[in-house]
Amino acid sequence: MPRLIMHVDLDAFYAAVEQRDRPEWRGRPVVVGAAPGGRGVVATCSYEARRYGVHSAMPIAVAARRLPPETVYVRPDMARYARVSREIMTVLQTLSPVVEPVSIDEAYLDCTGLQRLIGPPEAIGRRAKAVIREAVGLTASVGLGPNRLIAKLASDSHKPDGLTVVPAGQVQAFLDPMPLAVLRGVGVKTAPRLERLGLHSVGDIRRLPLETLRRQLGARAGTAVHQQARGIADDRVYPARERQSISKETTFGTDVTDPEVLRETLRWAAQEVGYVARQEGRAGSVVTLKVRLHPFETHTRSGTLRAATADDRMLFRTAWALLQAEHWLGRRAVRLIGVGLSGWHSEPEQGDLFADSGVIPEGSDADRLHETLDAIRDKFGKGMIQRGMARPPS
Incomplete structure (x- = not known):
């Protein structure tokens, strides 16, 4: 039987969650990320904002100049987005037992054989969109094809709220x-x-x-x-793969040379990685910086900590130190930047890269602070409280 792979991509996910939960924001440009006047970037934005040429990873100063006064700016609430993501992945498993989440807002499903239960691929795609809408009140763009490449390109081809099926016999005409x-x-x-x-x-x-x-x-x-x-690509879905790393990266719409924008973007990425690691009960000792320079020159640099951690501040400090150690900062244009955490240890130890011992014992004030902050985020949302990070030395 020919393979049938589905790619599900939530539409403007963070912004869509905000508009769902705040009906008065529907129909208005919504920017999730930094506030105007700061040096951060856009994490994502609603389709109303995209009409003004705003996109993810755009410096907030540039976005604010383009957007109208009625625009809503909101800080990311990763705890809430993660809860919604888990609901979506759970409901997708009622459709197919083989689901591979590849990020907080997208997943692959192996739908091979579902035609006997549900109907043709179009019906399977409609069912996926319907169960997501019923479960969380959001729209998704769905693509189906004989492998991962075609399914992903199909979901990208009609957004938002799209459904595109590419049968095996029509792959070349599609590509x-x-x-x-x-x-x-x-x-x-x-x-x-x-x-x-x-x-x-x-x-x-x-x-x-x-x-x-x-x-x-x-x-x-x-x-x-x-x-x-020729449409030749992997046609497997890997639901049980052990996560080898947690990472967050972003591609800038316009190449960036400003160190402040890069610093704030790294801080944002470190916060997201640290939160996900703590939610999964993970701690890692290897921090990886990923940088793509203009025009398409990609570099990774890694640092090994003395003790495993899931501390946002440690991830940020390490990644920033790795970036500062290179000759690119302020001299080379950056297209993409990101942070990764790997080298898992069974027990989290909150280490300090610059401390002599490198270990803060479990049950310490730092451990309790993380637990308290995460609990507040989970209950009330990230915007209710946020820990500042000390500005690193230049």
Whole structure:
């Protein structure tokens, strides 16, 4: 039986949760992220805000200049979004037993065989959208296809509240007109190189000999792009995979050189990673900084702590120190930045990167403070209380 993979992507998730819970905000531009006048960025925004050219990772100062006075600005409430996400993943498991959450607002499902129970792929997609709407009152864009690549591109093709099915026999007709950028491995550095060869669409790539692509992109990347252009990709869903790391990253709409914007973005990412780690009862000793420089030059740097932690401040300080140690800061334009935590230990130990011992015993004031802050966030929302972080030395 042909594989049928579904990709579910919640529409403007954070902003949609805010509009759901505050009906007076519906129909208005809503920005989730930093407040105007600060140096932070947009985490996400409603579709009403996107009409003004605002998007995720845009510096808040730029967004505020574009948006009208009636715009609502709200700080992220990760505890509430995580609760809604868990409800969504639970209800999706009533549709298929094979669900793989890949982020807080998207998941893959293996729907192979569900045609016998529910009907054709369109009916399965409608059912998924309906159970999400009934459970949490939100819309999702859904794509179905023979593998993960096609399902993801299908869900992206009609947003918001879209439903796109790409049968196996129509994969090439679906892919061929798409721009080069939809293929992984074709970025701002490689796309111009291919365009100089007269290649502007996936169909153009598909018709190019493999050896030509390998010469232009290298053996590994050229082969991968060649396969994607033919719709060849992984068709498995991995529901039981052990999480190897927790990470949060964002791509800036406009390349950033301002150290303050990078610092605030790292702080935001560290807060999200730390919260998720604590909710899952995890503590890690390896902090990873990911930076993508203009045009498409990606670097990772890792630091190993003396003790495992899930402390936001420790993650932020370590990632910021890793960034400061490089020559990029203030000199190279940054397209993407993120923080990851891995190297799991069974028992969290709140360490201090700069302390002699590196360990704060379990049950300490720091442990109790984390528990208290997380409990307040879970009950009342993140916006009710937020711990400040000391400004690191320049």
